[in-house]
Amino acid sequence: MSLQWGNSLKLAKQISAKHFRKYSDVKITTHYTIFPRENDARWTDKDMNRDVDETDILIIGGGPAGMSAAIRAKQLAEADGKELKVTVVEKASQVGGHILSGAVLQPTALNELIPNWKEKNAPLNTPVTEDKFAFLTSSGRVPVPVLPGTPMYNHGNYIVRLGHVVQWLGEQAEEMGVDIYPGIAASEILYHQDGSVKGIATSDVGIAKDGSPKDTFERGMELHAKCTIFAEGCHGHLTKQIINKFDLRKNSEHQTYGIGLKELWEINPSKHKPGRVEHTIGWPLDKNTYGGSFLYHLNEESPLVAVGFVVGLDYTNPYLSPFKEFQRFKLHPSVRHYFEDGNRISYGARALVEGGFQSIPKLTFPGGCLIGCAAGFINLPKVKGTHNAMKSGMLAAESIYETIFGEKQKTEGFQPFSYEDKFKNSWIYKELKAVRNIRPSFHNPLGLYGGIAYSGFSIVIGGREPWTFKHGDPDYKRLKPAKDSKPIDYPKPDGKISFDLLTSVALTGTNHEADQPPHLTLKDDAVPVKHNLAVYDGPEGRFCPAGVYEFVPLETGGQRLQINAANCIHCKTCDIKDPSQNINWVVPEGGGGPAYNGM
DSSP: OOOOHHHHHHHHHHOOHHHHHHHHTSOOOOOTTTSOGGGOGGGTTOOOOOOEEEEEEEEEOOSHHHHHHHHHHHHHHHHHTOOOOEEEEESSSSTTTTOOOOOEEOTHHHHHHOTTTTTTTOSOOEEOOEEEEEEEOSSOEEEEOOOTTSTTOOTTOEEOOHHHHHHHHHHHHHHTTOEEEETOOEEEEEEOTTSOEEEEEEOOEEEOTTSOEEEEEEOOOEEEEEEEEEOOOTTOTTHHHHHHHTTTTTTSOOOOEEEEEEEEEEOOGGGOOTTEEEEEEETTSOTTSOEEEEEEEEESSSEEEEEEEEEETTOOOTTOOHHHHHHHHTTSTTTHHHHTTOEEEEEEEEEEEOOGGGGOOOOEETTEEEOGGGTTOOBTTTTBOHHHHHHHHHHHHHHHHHHHTSSOOSSSSOOOTHHHHHHHTSHHHHHHHHTTTTTGGGOSTTTHHHHHHHHHHHHHTTTOOSOOOOOOSOGGGOOOOGGGSOOOOOOOOOSSSSOOHHHHHGGGTOBOOSSSOOSEEESOTTHIIIIIIHHHSOTHHHHOTTSOEEEEEOTTSSEEEEEOGGGOOOOOHHHHHOTTOOEEEOOOSTTOBOOOSOO
């Protein structure tokens, strides 16, 4: 698994035409989205018809946004005594199984959606009692006060295991009659003849790794709806297609992203402070790399803390490894004492949206709408977005309900036009607009220091500055060539506090059907070696937090890319950060991926 990164650039340049031809004969990508079945004789006699089911509202993704939309839609129908069929499809094998977040939950939306959530035993067991914030140097810690009214003030909020909260939301939805189908991956968008969204098709099963049908092949089914809600989360496979097809970013900026890595630890009870929230910025990142840490003390049966690290995916050094930065952070003298006699029980990672107000696309289109992180409602200075995701789902449900039982639509697929207005009149809009300049302010010659100074100014004036900053280049364009970058010397993992990648991935519970086409597809199999390795020294092997991408040596010299698709934890970082934009993440068979327990 380990690579001699310092030599890989030289090897890539030395590869001969003969060696490259041999490499190019090895087919990495076999997925039908790159090699259509219509041109493949092995599929000639297969029945490609799909069964069809119909619903009123179809929700793609069973996270906090999707479940909130489902619950709100059923609440409205129940209050009016009307029949409304609501269906949720979720690619994880269990509801909440792919959810990963810090997480501190602001209960604003939950209070509106289910006011009696305490009586219904919602898993919000840890009210925040203490906020700590600090700037780290390589060996020191400079405390920064967290004042009431500032974004990071968390009193009134709850430390949660968000996957468990989503499971609970799913239970509330099912009790109301929502049809929830876990283990079902939405793989294709279906359209009416007038171009409006008709629904989705679920993924086929029983396809061999070489792209041929197995004896167990079964066609997916079609789900048709009056309106389809896309709640896939950050950089969803179908959402990015919808955004492109309907040009939803015509009047907004591109999205920017980060990667969040997280572990759960059982620690010594004497060090455990339930309700304490800790955040840091600074070391181990340099001043030009955005990011920071979180450490949350949960009130569980065992003394549990959630520790994590976020790195902005606009970083420039191709040698940076977010995973190794996280492992290095835990060695800092101000936090390592928590872990010295502790036990790591879980690991995971997920990309997150960071663009904020400037990057919110048009939210509706003929036949559907976007909610939650699919639209990009995270409040980054607050380090939270679940409350906004839930509220957006509620607003979308209200608009769709009005649309379905209102005036006749111009297109076959229903477009919930009023959702845009509801959003602009909501507290989500006000909240995100107030902090719109904080994240892009870190793109300045002083980096972190300039960003901190501007953030303080913006908070003092309440985000009322009359200007709005732009984000600059997309994340994938920001890597510098390897020849202009300095390799980073990371400490070797000690196996007690810091760990290697494969040991960590083993804690995610990740499982995929091994004999299926890799769902990490390449538009051109040759690009990773010819471009990414030659120019950037193979950053895929470092930005992936699961060891999916590996450059391995050829017997004849040079290297080739190996994709270990079974390792994929569905974080989407590769699709975002690939400097050649050659990687297209598509859904594997339903039920595959990580099996997080309350991450």
